[in-house]
Amino acid sequence: MRPSPAEIVRTLVAGRLPGLVHLACRPGLHHARHATDPEGRVLLLVPVVSDLAAALGAGAEERAVAVVLDVLDLPPAAGAPSLGRALVSGWARRLAGDEARGAALDFAAVEPTGDLLDVGTRFRLFRFEVAEARWHRAGELRRIDPAAYAEAEPDPLHPVEAGLLAHLGEDHAQRMTDYLRRQLGLAAGPAGHAPRVERIDRYGMLVTFGRPGARRRARLSFGRRLTDQADLTRLLEPVLSAG
Structure with missing residues (x-):
C-alpha cells in the first residue's frame, strides 16, 4: 500500500x-x-x-x-x-x-x-x-x-513527519533498528549498516539499509490506512514498548 x-x-x-x-x-x-x-x-x-x-x-x-x-x-x-x-x-x-x-x-x-x-x-x-x-x-x-x-485527503502525517522520524531515530533507535532488521530479514551488523526510516506516511515507511555508499531502500507497509498520528502511535506501541 x-x-x-x-x-x-x-x-x-x-x-x-x-x-x-x-x-x-x-x-x-x-x-x-x-x-x-x-x-x-x-x-x-x-x-x-x-x-x-x-x-x-x-x-x-x-x-x-x-x-x-x-x-x-x-x-x-x-x-x-x-x-x-x-x-x-x-x-x-x-x-x-x-x-x-x-x-x-x-x-x-x-x-x-x-x-x-x-x-x-x-x-x-x-x-x-x-x-x-x-x-x-x-x-x-x-x-x-x-x-x-x-x-x-492530505496525509495527516506529512506535517509532523520530521518530528516523528527524529523521535523514532533518537528516543527509540535500538528498538526501531531491531524491528526493521526483523521485518527486512537482516542480520545484525555494524552501526553504519543499520536500517533507518527515511520517510513515513499513512500507508507505511520507506527504509534505507546497507553499507555506506551502497545503501538500498525498501518499503514496509502498515497493512492499512492510518487515520492520524494517534493511530500511528497505537500501531507502533507494541514495538516501542517491547522489552
Missing part, C-alpha cells in the same frame, strides 16, 4: 509547504501563503500591498484570474527522497463578506496565522477550484484527474 498520485498532490498543496504562484500572461513568480479547504479548493492569503495583489487586481469580487500554484516537497532529512512537485491551476477569485469569513476559518484550520484577522483590511483572500493538477517527480510529469484530487 502506498499513497496514490492524487493523494500526494493533495498532500503537497495542503498548505504546510511554501508555494509559488504564476499568473497567466504575466511574467514572474510570486511567493504566496496558501492552504486548501476540505473540498481541495486552494486559498491564497495575499497582502494588500504586494506585487501579487497588484497582479491579481483589486477590482470587483467576481473577476477571476487564471493562476498556477507550484509546490515543491521538502524532505524531512538530508538524503531522504522528495515526493516531487505539485502544480495545480484554476481561476482565482477574490472573496468578500461571508465567503471570506468562511474561507478564513478553513485557512486557520491548516495554518492559524493572526493575519487572518486582518482579511478585508491588510490582507485579501482568493480562492480557486482546481481545474488541472499535475505531479512532477523523477523527470516524469503525470496529469491527475481533478475529481480524484478533490476526493483525496
